[in-house]
Amino acid sequence: MAVDKNMNVLIVDDYKTMLRIIRNLLKQIDFNNVEEAADGGEALAKLKAGNFGLVISDWNMVPMSGLELLQEVRQDARLKTLPFIMITAESKTENVVAAKQAGVSNYIVKPFNAETLREKIEKVLAHA
Amino acid sequence: MLEPAQLPQRLAQLGARYPESDPEMVADVVRAVLSSMRGDLSANDTALLSEVEELAQTLAAARAEIAALQADDINDSHIPSATDELDAIVAHTAVATNIILECCEKLDELGPTLTGAAGQVVQDVTTRVYEACSFQDITGQRITKVVATLKAIESKVAHIIAVFSRDQMGGALPPAASECVGPDINDPASLMNGPQLPAAAMGQSDIDALLASFD
Numbered sequence: 001m002a003v004d005k006n007m008n009v010l011i012v013d014d015y016k017t018m019l020r021i022i023r024n025l026l027k028q029i030d031f032n033n034v035e036e037a038a039d040g041g042e043a044l045a046k047l048k049a050g051n052f053g054l055v056i057s058d059w060n061m062v063p064m065s066g067l068e069l070l071q072e073v074r075q076d077a078r079l080k081t082l083p084f085i086m087i088t089a090e091s092k093t094e095n096v097v098a099a100k101q102a103g104v105s106n107y108i109v110k111p112f113n114a115e116t117l118r119e120k121i122e123k124v125l126a127h128a
Numbered sequence: 129m130l131e132p133a134q135l136p137q138r139l140a141q142l143g144a145r146y147p148e149s150d151p152e153m154v155a156d157v158v159r160a161v162l163s164s165m166r167g168d169l170s171a172n173d174t175a176l177l178s179e180v181e182e183l184a185q186t187l188a189a190a191r192a193e194i195a196a197l198q199a200d201d202i203n204d205s206h207i208p209s210a211t212d213e214l215d216a217i218v219a220h221t222a223v224a225t226n227i228i229l230e231c232c233e234k235l236d237e238l239g240p241t242l243t244g245a246a247g248q249v250v251q252d253v254t255t256r257v258y259e260a261c262s263f264q265d266i267t268g269q270r271i272t273k274v275v276a277t278l279k280a281i282e283s284k285v286a287h288i289i290a291v292f293s294r295d296q297m298g299g300a301l302p303p304a305a306s307e308c309v310g311p312d313i314n315d316p317a318s319l320m321n322g323p324q325l326p327a328a329a330m331g332q333s334d335i336d337a338l339l340a341s342f343d
Binding site for chain 1: 225226229232254255261264265320321322330338
């Protein structure tokens with residue numbers, strides 16, 4: 001199935017530099033409709049108000065973490081099937097297990113490369 | 129006068145009266161007990177009491193040495209200075225990273241205007257630079273962990289200083305610094321540990337395999 005690269009993508013990170021990096025990498029693989037949020041709470045508000053086809057979120061944020069955002073998304077009737085990729089430096093088994101149990105679509109560990117990002121995006125959107 | 133058989137009871141009474149007694153007081157008590165005892169002490173009793181007195185003197189000397197170290201400086205000056213330096217590192221690298229990204233974005237804009245393979249080369253190079261710039265996030269998180277460690281040391285030092293100066297605090301012991309606990313998968317906060325050292329971290333292929341094991 002062809003990936004719709006015109007979809008709205010929400011990227012969530014409390015590190016502005018990281019948002020900038022991910023936005024640029026997405027642009028290079030032709031995802032140009034990108035919005036940003038600085039934590040889980042801001043992201044959830046944008047997701048409820050907007051129409052997004054993919055969320056790419058960091059984990060380690062306050063006051064609402066990426067895991068808590070994922071849990072909120074999966075409990076929302078409209079958003080519960082939204083593809084959700086976690087990009088994080090948290091690389092312990094318990095983190096991956098917790099994210100999977102919460103319903104994460106895929107999990108990328110930092111530092112990552114553009115090819116991994118592209119591959120995971122294509123994989124989760126193919127199963128969406 | 130005290131009989132040798134009464135010694136344990138007498139020591140217990142004194143111990144109950146001075147639950148937070150300092151080493152000098154222990155040494156004084158031992159000397160007082162020795163001087164007030166009547167009858168022959170066994171060799172074991174004498175050796176034991178001598179060792180208690182010696183231990184008390186060692187503790188008193190250690191206490192004096194720790195006081196002389198001016199450990200307050202660690203909390204008042206050294207640790208705040210170290211955390212400020214680390215914060216400055218994060219700030220400087222953030223500025224540098226954003227300048228690099230800005231330059232990279234300008235190159236990216238040039239890419240489509242270039243002919244032949246040059247455009248692809250520019251995009252490949254800028255992709256590599258974007259990837260490399262994520263070091264800023266990782267190092268920032270690692271430095272945050274170091275700062276947290278310094279703060280834990282600060283707390284432990286404060287506890288030690290308080291213990292060794294409790295005479296000035298009316299004998300009250302401060303609460304012990306909290307101990308580390310393992311992660312709780314049901315507690316989101318306990319799962320935020322930041323980047324692991326390379327030897328302990330799972331790589332992307334390990335994570336892919338773990339995720340696949342759920343399918």
